[in-house]
Structures are given as structure tokens and as C-alpha cells.
Amino acid sequence: MESKVRSFVRKGEVTKTGGAGGGYVQAVGAKPGCHGVSLVSSGLDDLDHILPLRNPLSLIVGGGIPVGGLVMVMEDIEAPHHMPLLRFFMAQGLVHSQPLFFATPLPSPQAFLGTLPAIASRSSGAASDNSKEGDLRIAWQYRRFLNEQQALEERRYRYEFCNDFDLRKPAERSLFTGATIKCESLARGAHLDSLLDHCRVFISNLARYTGEGQLVGRLAFQSLCAPQCMQSCTDWEMLRFLQSLKSLLRVSNAVALITFPATLLTPSMAIRWQHLADILISVEAVLDDNKEMAGMLTDYPDILGFLRIHKLASINTQVPTIPEAAMHAMKVVRRKKLVLERLLFAPVDATSGDSKTGGAAGLLCGRPANASSPLDF
Amino acid sequence: MSEMMEEILGLDARKLLPGSLILIEDSVAAKGAFLLNYFLKKLLAAPHASEEEAGGGTTRVLFLALSEPFSHYNRISRKQGCNLISYRNSGRLIFLDMVSDNPPGSVWTKGLKQSALFGLYERVNECVKRQEMQKSGEERTVIIIDDASLLEVLAGGVQNEVLSFLHYCRALYSGSHRCGVVALVHADTDSNRGLSLPVDAGAQSPAAALVQELEHSADVIVTVDPLSTGLATDVHGQVSVVHWTDALCSAEFRRAPCTLQFKLLESSVLFSHPGGKF
Incomplete structure (x- = not known):
């Protein structure tokens, strides 16, 4: 007799497998996404909004990195734009008191932890609140409600899904106290067996927390295929x-973020790495003397670098998520906040006259240089 | 709309030639894993209606999952009206989950003294033989592999092991038929792809990639490509089907490669001719 199996599964059901396996994770810093996958923040608000899982709710709940997912960032060897992404990812985990595992080819990983950004102070917001209080004339006995409200705001801010970080300030020491941080240096080569064992122990420790007090662990790997790491292992061992x-x-x-210089791998290996990623991002440097680009984009001097989305996660679904725009500009606002913006193209300058030489539009719409007739495209 | 795909592919589990290899090729920009679910559903569900008239001939599926855990496939199939858990309980589906089943000492950890694929083949063999003991009537077994590129990783880059593994899988007898194999492989891992190498450069060029070797031995090749114009939300890509042998269709249907565009939905896959309406 065939046993009857329910196809119905309660939405919030927490199963033993956790992660992408099924059931939402009830932990600080995690929120339910679609297809039964929980999301955690990448630490960069704009990036979270680029990474929505495809459903109508995504407009409301936004997006994030799916728990159980692997994010890969392809580095540009000319600019270290992957570093802020890595730092924000780690700092966001610390703010949510999530255990952190960090492996780097640097000789002292602890020193890198000192460069994590601090939460941006809300001085401007607080000042406006004070001024509001000044304007508001209320009886003194109701003032305590204002304070309560403020305390509530503070607490909400502490448990916000994604915080704002200030690039200029290093993280407060209080963030590190009591945090579970495990660091590994790969300066003498990546001994992958022991590294995997460390990851396994780190991840199995997370499974001890069940029910309401679940924890989402974060694993960050910096420049995993750097020459220092690869001196003790082969490409195939690394893939394994x-x-x-x-x-x-x-x-x-747990979620993991790996940055890797793809150009140091052979093309075939780089593609294999990319196939293993759930979310694939690459960062690109801005060339100073690229006049064509400068003419095309309105805010070219402010742009720090470009971020390109290659692949978004499709866990528990077969429908791929297509990002609205693949290319984004990384900018630093007031020297402290990193933002991602969609590229804005400058309007065509109609007054420049000669379309053959004038500006980017001429380049894009004009005939090719070796065309015989002007109508030849 | 998936009739269009069925017509081109000619997939009929009862007529599937024993020992045939169906190869699905994909790339980073267009994932081909949806076709595995398509095959899974077709193989498990299709012969159900005609079970009696065909003399109890059923198709069993052995799914070798290396890239995603069971829950992933189960969720997708459930949305398409195919409950994998009930098939698994009834014995029609054997699911070898190499992702969730990852204790220290499993296939992924190093044990290079004995080939990792050898151990894996023994498991596959054991599962097929165990099912054979319980069989009733005439049966066929199809082994679905997700994905063969990971088999290569498992073998430490030794292509011959992967080819041997697939060959052994195709040579496995389940009842009176050999097992068919459906395998996904990442075609863009072949760095020489698309380059027209001069004939005399053959000596200097590296050994032919796994993809090329598999293409040579495949009966049907289904290629999943992104649109040349880039990513779009309305059309997710295109599939082209090339029949090399008569494994799935008769000789008169073996014509020029057919290309269809597809759009993926949660509950199904829509196919249309290029430029047509879904």
C-alpha cells in the first residue's frame, strides 16, 4: 500500500535541514524570501535591492543573499573595488551578532578586521528629532513616551535588516566583543582539507542553535585563488x-562570499568557478582616460567603479531572476556612504553639429569608419 | 506549448533505445537544469496512463544529484504537479543526493587512493540491482546526472574516469534493457569551443575537452543558449535539439537541428518557434 504523502507544507515550517533545504530561519538579520528561502543582507542596501528573488513580494520585502547560498565576486586586478563589498558583508554579520569565518591570503587576518566600517551615525536624523522636540510643545508627563519611542527606534535600528556603514570610521570595538570570529590565514598556501574541516566545524556549531535563537553564519573568503593560496594546491582540488x-x-x-581574481585562472577554470556560484558579481575599474565613456555618462567623475551582475540565485525554483540592469555604478556619497546606481546616459548633445565626430551619440549611431556610403551600416 | 518540444525531441519513455545518452549542454548565462526537471517529469509521469496496455512496462529513474539537494528538485517538481516523494516511496525514483549526504569521508572528501567515481558507480550499480530484485514486468531505468562537469571535478580532472563512469552507467543492465543516461554538462567550460582550429594544430592543442568527447558519444544533444541579444524577462533563452542517432525518433525526423525559444514559469516551460508567441 502506497503511503499517502501530503504535498502541502506549512509555510513557516522549520525543518532540521535548515538553510535552503526548507523552512525559514528565525534569526536576527534573516527574513523570509520566496520559495522557502530565508534572506540575509549583503551589508549594502543598494545591492540587496538588486538581488531580489523574483516574486511580487520582492517590492515589499526587498532582497538579499539566500541562506545556503554562495556569492562570488570577480575581482578586477586594477582596482580593489571588491574590498568594500567584502567588508560590508562581514560588518553586517557582526552587527547582527552572526558568527563569522574569515580566510584571507593576508598574513594577519585580525588586522583586516580592524578595517571594517562602522555603522553610520544618525547624527543628522537625531538632530532633526531634537529640533522636532523643540518645536513640539507637549506636557512634560508625556515626554517619557517620546523617550520610549526613541529607545524603540534604537532597538529597531540595531536589528535592522541592512545598516548604513560609514567608510571613514573603523568599526567600534564593542562589535567584536562576544562575537564568534574565526580567522584563517592562507599566506602559506591554502591547505584545503584543513580549511574545509574548519568550515565544517564552524557550520556544525551553527546547528546547535535551534528554534527562536537560530544563528546564520557568514563565511568570507578573500582572493581565494591568489598565487599564495594556489602554491599548495591544484585547480581541481580548489574546485573540489x-x-x-x-x-x-x-x-x-550559513552564507558565503568569495572574492577571486578570475584573470589569474585559466578561462576554462574561471567558467567552472562561475558555474558553482549562486550569485555572481564582477567589479570593474574606471579608466581615467576613457573619453567615450566620460561623454556618455552624466556623472562620470563621481563614479568609483562598475558592478556587473552576471547571475542571480535560483534556489528552489527553475525560473531565473533577470536583473533590471546588469551594470551599476559604484559611487561614494559624501566620502562615507557607498551607493550603487544604475548608469545614467547623458542626453544627446544636438548642438555639437557634426555627428561624425561629435560625442558618444555620433560614435554609436554613425556609420562604421570603413563604410563606403553614408547609408551603409 | 510543450508539445512543440515533445515533437522535436520525440521523447517517449517506452521507445527509448537501451543504452542511449541524451546530453544537455548549457552555459553560465543560460542554465539548462530546467530540462532535467522536464525529463524527470516526462519519464515518471508519461507511461503511467498506458501502463496496462504496454504490459506493465514502467520507467524507473535514478537521479544522481551532485549540484543541488533533493529539496530543490522536489520543490520545483511539486509546482509542476509531480510529487517526487511519492515516486520515491513507490520505488519509481531512486534519488542519490550527494549534496545533503556530505559527511566527512563522503565522495567529496579526499580519498584519491581509490577513485571517487568508482565508489559512486558501485552505489549506482547497487541501487539499480536492488530495484531489479523487486521488479514487476518489463522495466527500463534511466539515470539522470546533474551534472557531468561535477563528475570531472570529483575525478580530479581525469576525463577518462568520467567517460568510463558514463559508459558503465550505459552498460548497466536493468532487467532485459540497458540503462539510458541523461546528463547535463557545462559546454562553456571548453575553452576551445567556437574556435576553428587548423587541422595541423591538433598535435599542439590540449586534449579534447570532456564536452567534445561526450558530444561524440551522445545520441541526442540538447543545447541551451542565451539569446544573442542579451537577457530578457520574456524569453529566457533558446534550445536546439540535434538527433545523432535514432534513439528518440525515426530517421525521417532526423533533419536539420531545430531551435525553439523558451520561457520558464514556475509551473511549466513554454516553448515557441523563434519570434513566435508563447
Whole structure:
């Protein structure tokens, strides 16, 4: 007799497998996404909004990195634009008191932790609140409600899904006290077996927290295929490590972010790495002397670099998520906040006259240089 | 709309030639994993109606999952009206989950003294043989592999092991038929792809990539490509089907490669001719 199996599964059901396996994670800093996947923040508000999982709710709940997912950032060897993404990812985890695992080819990983950004102070917001209080004339006995409101705001801010970070200030020491941080240096080569064992122990420790007090762990790997790391292992061993890591993540409450200089790998290997990623991002440097680009974009001097989305996560679904725009500009606002903006193209300058030489529009719409007739495209 | 795909592919589990290899090729920009679910559903669900008239001939599926855990496929199939758990309980589906099943000492950890694929083949063999003991009537087994590129990783880049593994899988007897294999492979991992190498450069060029070797031995190749114009929300890509042998269709249908565009929905896949309406 065939046993009858329910196809109905309660939406919020928490199963033992956790992660992308099923059930939402009830943890600080995690929120439910679609297809039964929980989301955590990448630490960069704008990036979270680029990473929505496809459903109508995404407009309301926004997006994030799916728990159990593997994010890969392809580095540009000319500019270190992957570093802020890595720092924000780590700092956001610390703000939410999430355990952190960090592996880097730097000789002292602890020193890198000192460069994590601090939460942006809300001085401007607080000042306006004070002024509001000054304007508002209320009886003194109701003032305590204002204070309560403020305390509530503070607490909400503490548990906000994604915080604003100030690039100029290093993180407060209080963030590190009591935090579970495990650091590994790969300066003497990546010993992948022991590294995988450390990851396994780190991830299995997360499974101890169940029910309401679940924790989402974050694993950050900097420049995993840097020459220092690769001196003690082969390309295939590295791929095997990545696949093992991905399998570990899938059935646990953890997310991982790996940055890697793709140009140092052979093209075939780089593609294999990309296939293993759930979310694939690349960062590109801005060339100073690129006049064509400067003419095309309105705010070219402010742009720090470009961020390109190659692939978005499709866990528990077959429908791929297509980002609205693949290319985004990374900008720093008032030297402290990193924002991502969609590229804005400058309007065509009609007054420039000669369309053959005038500006970017001429380049794009004009005939090719070796065309015989002007109508030849 | 998936009739269009069925017509081109000619997939009929009862007529599937024993020992045939169906190869699905994809790339980073267009994932081909949806076709595995398509095949899974077709193989499990299709012969159900005609079970009696065909003399109890059923198709069993052995799914070798290396890239995603069972819950992933189960969720997708459930939305398409195919409950994998009930199939698994009834024995029609054997699911080898190499992702969730990842304890220290599993296939992913190093044990290079004995080939990792050898151990994996033993598991596959054991599962097929165990099912054979319980069989009733005439049966076929199809092994679906997600994905063969990961088998190569598992073998530490030794292509011959992967080819041997797939060959052994195709040579496995389940009842009186050999097992068919459906395998996904990432075609863009072949760095020489698309380059027209001069004939005399063959000696200097590196060994042919796994993809090329598999293409050579495949009966049907289904290629998933992104649109040349870039990503779009209305059309997710295109599939082209090339029949190399008569494994799925008769000789008169073997014509020029057919290309269809597809759009993925949660509950189904829509196919249309290029430029047509879904």
C-alpha cells in the first residue's frame, strides 16, 4: 500500500535541514524570501535591492543573499573595488551578532578586521528629532513616551535588516566583543582539507542553535585563488573544495562570499568557478582616460567603479531572476556612504553639429569608419 | 506549448533505445537544469496512463544529484504537479543526493587512493540491482546526472574516469534493457569551443575537452543558449535539439537541428518557434 504523502507544507515550517533545504530561519538579520528561502543582507542596501528573488513580494520585502547560498565576486586586478563589498558583508554579520569565518591570503587576518566600517551615525536624523522636540510643545508627563519611542527606534535600528556603514570610521570595538570570529590565514598556501574541516566545524556549531535563537553564519573568503593560496594546491582540488563548501552551505544556516581574481585562472577554470556560484558579481575599474565613456555618462567623475551582475540565485525554483540592469555604478556619497546606481546616459548633445565626430551619440549611431556610403551600416 | 518540444525531441519513455545518452549542454548565462526537471517529469509521469496496455512496462529513474539537494528538485517538481516523494516511496525514483549526504569521508572528501567515481558507480550499480530484485514486468531505468562537469571535478580532472563512469552507467543492465543516461554538462567550460582550429594544430592543442568527447558519444544533444541579444524577462533563452542517432525518433525526423525559444514559469516551460508567441 502506497503511503499517502501530503504535498502541502506549512509555510513557516522549520525543518532540521535548515538553510535552503526548507523552512525559514528565525534569526536576527534573516527574513523570509520566496520559495522557502530565508534572506540575509549583503551589508549594502543598494545591492540587496538588486538581488531580489523574483516574486511580487520582492517590492515589499526587498532582497538579499539566500541562506545556503554562495556569492562570488570577480575581482578586477586594477582596482580593489571588491574590498568594500567584502567588508560590508562581514560588518553586517557582526552587527547582527552572526558568527563569522574569515580566510584571507593576508598574513594577519585580525588586522583586516580592524578595517571594517562602522555603522553610520544618525547624527543628522537625531538632530532633526531634537529640533522636532523643540518645536513640539507637549506636557512634560508625556515626554517619557517620546523617550520610549526613541529607545524603540534604537532597538529597531540595531536589528535592522541592512545598516548604513560609514567608510571613514573603523568599526567600534564593542562589535567584536562576544562575537564568534574565526580567522584563517592562507599566506602559506591554502591547505584545503584543513580549511574545509574548519568550515565544517564552524557550520556544525551553527546547528546547535535551534528554534527562536537560530544563528546564520557568514563565511568570507578573500582572493581565494591568489598565487599564495594556489602554491599548495591544484585547480581541481580548489574546485573540489568549492563544491564541498557549496554542499555544506546548502544544508546549513550559513552564507558565503568569495572574492577571486578570475584573470589569474585559466578561462576554462574561471567558467567552472562561475558555474558553482549562486550569485555572481564582477567589479570593474574606471579608466581615467576613457573619453567615450566620460561623454556618455552624466556623472562620470563621481563614479568609483562598475558592478556587473552576471547571475542571480535560483534556489528552489527553475525560473531565473533577470536583473533590471546588469551594470551599476559604484559611487561614494559624501566620502562615507557607498551607493550603487544604475548608469545614467547623458542626453544627446544636438548642438555639437557634426555627428561624425561629435560625442558618444555620433560614435554609436554613425556609420562604421570603413563604410563606403553614408547609408551603409 | 510543450508539445512543440515533445515533437522535436520525440521523447517517449517506452521507445527509448537501451543504452542511449541524451546530453544537455548549457552555459553560465543560460542554465539548462530546467530540462532535467522536464525529463524527470516526462519519464515518471508519461507511461503511467498506458501502463496496462504496454504490459506493465514502467520507467524507473535514478537521479544522481551532485549540484543541488533533493529539496530543490522536489520543490520545483511539486509546482509542476509531480510529487517526487511519492515516486520515491513507490520505488519509481531512486534519488542519490550527494549534496545533503556530505559527511566527512563522503565522495567529496579526499580519498584519491581509490577513485571517487568508482565508489559512486558501485552505489549506482547497487541501487539499480536492488530495484531489479523487486521488479514487476518489463522495466527500463534511466539515470539522470546533474551534472557531468561535477563528475570531472570529483575525478580530479581525469576525463577518462568520467567517460568510463558514463559508459558503465550505459552498460548497466536493468532487467532485459540497458540503462539510458541523461546528463547535463557545462559546454562553456571548453575553452576551445567556437574556435576553428587548423587541422595541423591538433598535435599542439590540449586534449579534447570532456564536452567534445561526450558530444561524440551522445545520441541526442540538447543545447541551451542565451539569446544573442542579451537577457530578457520574456524569453529566457533558446534550445536546439540535434538527433545523432535514432534513439528518440525515426530517421525521417532526423533533419536539420531545430531551435525553439523558451520561457520558464514556475509551473511549466513554454516553448515557441523563434519570434513566435508563447
